[in-house]
Amino acid sequence: MVIRRATPADAAAMAEVWLRSRTAALPTVRRAHSDNEVRAWFRDVVVPQRESWVAEDGGVIVGLLVLDGSWVSQLYVEPDRRGEAIGTSLLNRAKMQRPTGLELWTFQVNLPARLFYEKHGFVEVERTNGAANEEGEPDIRYQWASRQEPKNLVNRLRERDDDLRPGDDAPGQSRPAFLTIPHFRGRTWQNICIRILFGIVRICHCGAFFSDGVVQQFGLFAE
Numbered sequence: 101m102v103i104r105r106a107t108p109a110d111a112a113a114m115a116e117v118w119l120r121s122r123t124a125a126l127p128t129v130r131r132a133h134s135d136n137e138v139r140a141w142f143r144d145v146v147v148p149q150r151e152s153w154v155a156e157d158g159g160v161i162v163g164l165l166v167l168d169g170s171w172v173s174q175l176y177v178e179p180d181r182r183g184e185a186i187g188t189s190l191l192n193r194a195k196m197q198r199p200t201g202l203e204l205w206t207f208q209v210n211l212p213a214r215l216f217y218e219k220h221g222f223v224e225v226e227r228t229n230g231a232a233n234e235e236g237e238p239d240i241r242y243q244w245a246s247r248q249e250p251k252n253l254v255n256r257l258r259e260r261d262d263d264l265r266p267g268d269d270a271p272g273q274s275r276p277a278f279l280t281i282p283h284f285r286g287r288t289w290q291n292i293c294i295r296i297l298f299g300i301v302r303i304c305h306c307g308a309f310f311s312d313g314v315v316q317q318f319g320l321f322a323e
């Protein structure tokens with residue numbers, strides 16, 4: 101089996117895998133689009149405009165992965181090929197393509213997919229009642245954060261991602277603060293310097309927070 105980028109010639113087979121897999125996995129979830137709309141979407145949008153990958157075995161498409169920015173937009177395996185690690189191979193490809201992190205939505209009723217994602221390090225971060233998705237089905241947002249990011253840095257940034265605000269802490273409490281240096285934001289040459297500094301973050305307690313490949317924050321931790 102090989103994992104490779106999809107070409108326009110794969111679009112029709114990808115749509116059929118998606119339709120069979122979706123029908124088998126989610127029989128109770130209403131479909132927002134007809135079969136032909138799905139086929140046209142793969143042909144006109146997914147393959148030409150998204151980062152699409154296929155798992156091919158003996159010349160047959162047996163799974164597909166679609167990435168859209170940091171999102172795993174689609175991950176579907178041929179129903180009678182489930183449990184053969186095809187999904188794992190595709191998800192590993194997604195992690196290689198997006199080493200800084202991934203996000204995805206899955207329906208709450210899709211227990212096998214939830215177990216699969218959780219087994220692969222995805223963590224639930226949000227649940228909705230489905231009012232905002234096309235199917236009207238309750239769903240869950242999962243995130244995967246690469247181990248390449250120092251966890252303590254990320255967690256501390258989440259705790260305190262604003263500029264340093266002295267006096268915030270309750271008396272007697274000592275929490276780390278993050279002093280944002282606004283100058284070091286954006287796509288300019290500073291970005292390159294920050295990437296170098298990021299490599300020594302564990303040592304000197306300075307760091308940068310990236311989103312969509314752009315430095316959003318850079319600064320020093322004050323204990």
Ligand SMILES: CC(C)(COP(=O)(O)OP(=O)(O)OC[C@H]1O[C@@H](n2cnc3c(N)ncnc32)[C@H](O)[C@@H]1OP(=O)(O)O)[C@@H](O)C(=O)NCCC(=O)NCCS
Pocket residue numbers: 121122125175176177178181182183184185186187188189205206207210212213215216219
């Ligand atoms: C979810 C999916 C992509 C996983 O791909 P896969 O090739 O079947 O998964 P793998 O063989 O790599 O991994 C299997 C693991 O996934 C989980 N899993 C996958 N299918 C499962 C099933 N039918 N029942 C229970 N667990 C299942 C288990 O945790 C399993 O772990 P195990 O091997 O230790 O038992 C695939 O089952 C699929 O296409 N499902 C239908 C479409 C779908 O729901 N996509 C996700 C939409 S967000």
